[in-house]
Amino acid sequence: MDRKAVNSSMLKSIGYDENTQTLELEFKSGEVWQYMDVPSDEFEGLMNAPSHGGYARQNIIEAYHETRVSEPKTKL
DSSP states (O other), X not given: OOEEEOXXXXXXXXXXXXXXXXXXXXXXXXXXXXXXXXXXXHHHHHHHSSOHHHHIIIIITTTSOEEEEEOOOOOO
């Protein structure tokens, strides 16, 4: 899934697949999570929010079925 970089203290990038209604969030930690059955208007709200992280915490995270796609990146 293609993601778009965002200016956020919590998120690095956001992607959305309208066909499957799958939202993908890449966190600054390197973790990537997918959220299922997210309506397109919810994605638009996230992208237009003054705070992407705040919107995600209030409206996305724990509100939709979620799956971790990748672990946090560790520095060696």
